[in-house]
Amino acid sequence: MKVLVTGASGMLGGGVARALAARGDEVTVLQRRPAGLGFREVLGDVADESAVREAAAGQDAVVHLAAKVNVVGLEADYVRANVVGTRNVLAACSTHGVQRLVQVSSPSVAHAGSSLVGAPAGPADPATARGPYARTKAQSELEALAADGAGEVPLAVVAVRPHVVWGPGDTQLVERIVERGRAGRLPLLGTGAALIDTTYVDNAVDALVAALDRALEVHGEAFVVSNGEPRPVGEIFGDFCAAAGVPRPRRHVPAGLAVAAGDVVERVWALRHRDGVGQPPLTRFLAEQLSTAHWFDQRRTREALRWIPEVSIAEGLERLAAHYRR
């Protein structure tokens, strides 16, 4: 199969490209800067329609990961990267008669801020999603799923929402936690007991590959992907620190205070950093994420994708520790 992977410079995108190539698929990658993966590479922005059209030419399938994932920034930048980018991918698929599209999304597209306990995937809703990232991802997922079955050669769209992906080389989550832990600036929100789902990166990669393979059978649906082993947020963060040889966090901050503080920080930051460069230490979104439960019912995902996570949390932590020992 000829597959285009957008956003291959990230941990997850790079993993998907390598996994597809390893089993014999012909991989093309699209991102802004060279990823150094050794595959056919198209350099460009997903918001650039012509670059996307060029990359998609002759492909059987697209795995669309490219997105703006930071937690703050200008709304317009999110729209450009996430909504416009997805529209370009959909248009290119239509132009070139691509048959399969795996739209990589996020559980936050269906999350209105309350705790999620064994929750099903639920429909994406830009109106209630929290923050510009979740809002634009919700919009792009809706548009992608709306394109399911469209075109002369029908396009099969599957949306996959991996929840909190982590692993060796992760700069988004693990690095930040470990850095804060090392500096002694990693408090636990509330009791630190809120149960959250996470996904070891190799499992997320396998799930995206499975979604690509199963697209013709299960298209038109969104699936949350996780390890299916929720852990108290304080414990899993502590485990990340321990794997990196950093002391586990001990300090607690009341959850309500953190949410309020995050809100203030977010507003002040947005005023001062209109260019959208850099990240604030705490946002309301993050504070909510880290002080309320969110874990998911994985039964439908596993059945539909015929996929199960191969790497347990315990095994993943050992691999993380090995990575830090190097």
Add this chain to the structure above:
Amino acid sequence: MTTPGEQPVEGLPGLDPRWSRFLTVPDASGEARRWHVLDNGVEPTEGTLLCVHGNPTWSYLWRRFLSEAAPGWRVVAVDQLGMGWSTRRAPARRLDDRVDDLGRLTEALGITGRTVLAAHDWGGLVGLGWVLEHREQVAGVVLTNTAVFQPLDQPFSALIRLARNPALRQLVCVQTPTFVRGAAALSRPPLDREVRRALAGPYADPSERAAIGDFVADVPLERDHPSRAAMERVAEGVRGLDVPALVLWGGRDPVFTDLHLHDLLDRLPHADVHRYGRASHLVTEDVPETATTAWRWIGEKVSTDGPETFERPAQQVDRTAIWAPITARATESGSAPAVVELHDGVVSTTSFAELEQGITDLALGLSDFGVRRGDRVAVLVTPGVGLTTAVFACWRVGAVVVVADAGLGVRGMAHALRSARPDHVIGIPKAVAALDALRVPGRRVVAGHLPAPLGLALRHPATVASLTARGAVLREHGTQLPSLGDTDEDVAVFFTSGATGPAKGVVYRAAQLQGQVARLAGLYAGDRDDAWVAAFPLFSLYGPAMGTAAAVPDMDPTRAGTLTAAALADAAAAVDGRVVFASPAALRNVVATAAALTDGQRASLARVRVLMSAGAPVPVGLLRRVQELVPNADLHTPYGMTEVLPVADITLPGIEAAGQGDGVCVGCPVPGVTIRLAPLDALGRATGELTTTAGVTGEILVEADHRKQRYDRLWATERASSRDAGHHRTGDVGHLDDEGRLWVEGRLVHVLSTADGPLTPVGVEQRVETLPEVVSAAVVGVGPAGTQQVVVVVVPAAAVSVRRPLAAGELAAAVRGVAGVEVAAVLAVPRLPVDIRHNSKIDRAAVSAWASQVLSGQRAGRLA
């Protein structure tokens, strides 16, 4: 006939707007009246369920009876004239008018053919009035908190009497929504806000509430009330109503009380009853599953495919067999001790001859007092000769003894006794005084030698002593006790401990009780000359029933933990007791006080041949320490429950041979018992085909003749527990092993439903409790059924923070290391909530609710 252009009632929780319809029907005066009804519009191939609400509710009350309707059943719930969404223009209506109105409405609706009535509150009188006029089509009645009769000499609810005062009536019922809101406010826990709004919806404005006042005014409390004759006609008519009847009753209704329930059952003695002790007036709101229960009942008792009966058929039985051993020993060795009581160093011995005469005299006295065959007599007497005499005297006259363990506490006991509704109470002065305050019915007979408080003595002049004296006179005049014949009848209502939910009354018939005594004797009694030491109330009764002496040690019978090693030894010495019965709580204190034993006392205990302990799990460590005190005894821990006892039995060596496993090994089934398992499905429900295959986990079912007859006034519970012919569903889960031993893995309601299938908690808890840093553990699930996550809540040996229940990383890792299953979270608490009675059964429901709160990120309150 439906009036076009009227808005269907919609937007209310649980109500399908397609049910809502209006129609116009002329009343007796010829005036057209507009009605609103809920009608599922089904072609009634099976029949029609006609639902009639009371005051001040409306047809909304019956929404679940519509949504859960069985196939082929039309369901019509009416709004009475002036109420709900029916017309407000009709003039005030009397009971007769309303019965007539309903008849004209059902005719207009074409309700012919088989019909079942469901009614609530004053809808009961109206609906039953309709039933009596349509007797040929009525196939059953379902009654919920209603009444058909109010005696003139009995005070009716102060609330209603107050509301009937003409001036107040306008204020309370019409001008203000007090009465409307009050009806919905009785529910505990409070009704959902949306439901309360829906119920009050038609009565928002004073102009819409006129009929509520009129309805209250039509309650015929006075002899000359215009509706009194109509009420009495219905009330008398109901006596002849021989159709199947189901009564679903909320026990916490200040208006329709247990007096009304009793009156209904008096008129409909064949009725099936389920009394929900904690539900209020709006029983169908407080207990939503009443709709399911009603349909199940209709399916069994009314539907065309023939009624299915789950009631055990009565057998023939020798009624005298239960007391024959006492009579026999009184004749052959009358001076031999029967009951020996120890109290403050004084040993009181009652011989078999004295016991026999005491029983006979009290029986004659009770009979003279008016205790009849089949009457219920609550016996609240301290274990010892007083209890033994009272219980056997009741059995002699064919009465049903009601026994609730004092461990329930005064309120729990009063709750139990109100549901059992004794005709008579024999009780010690303290118990009688407490029950008076808690509205437990029944004529009182005061037991005991203590001078009764003056007021008590005035109110309840009958005493056990006076009745016994009267009985002695009757005996001397040659009065005989009536023969009971050989029909098997109810003889006892035993209440469950309430450790795993509200106490339930368990009804035994004579054959079942005799079977229980025989099985216990076969297991433990051995030789008749081996006297008993009974630190268990039940066994001080069963000793004499086997013709064996029983000693009652000096202890507070309401608190098992007050039994000391010395008291046990002294009781053994008093009768040369060889067989000991004591609860785990009692044994714990015996072990704790063993240091105070003298050499003589140790020698007495060394003569004990059998020691049996039951009621809660008995830890092996405790048994081993007990064994040191009774070195020559076989230690038994039988498995069983109030509903069937014994089920299985195991000895200490047996437990040690079984070793570690998934659950607690309770041994092999005793003779006469077959154990089967109902395997669990993916969601942890015991729905599988019954099996005896080793290794299959399921709900434990017991097939045995000595199981209960039924639960008392808990039709739905009884139906569920007896749905497999010949078996009792225990509510416990477990499995059989290759050697036929039963392992108990917990309660069915505590089974976790994970994505990998059901998981029973006890095996995991046992493995976690092997960690030296863990004192005790509870395993619970959080999240929706089918995808629950496993949470282990531990009491660590080290101190823990109440505010920060997340276990430290090392402890969590240790727990995960031994759990044997995937564990999402480990929480640490200072203590776990346990039942008061056994001080050992963990309240896993409370633990689960607390853990769910903590793990969703909410502030952690205190668990226990």
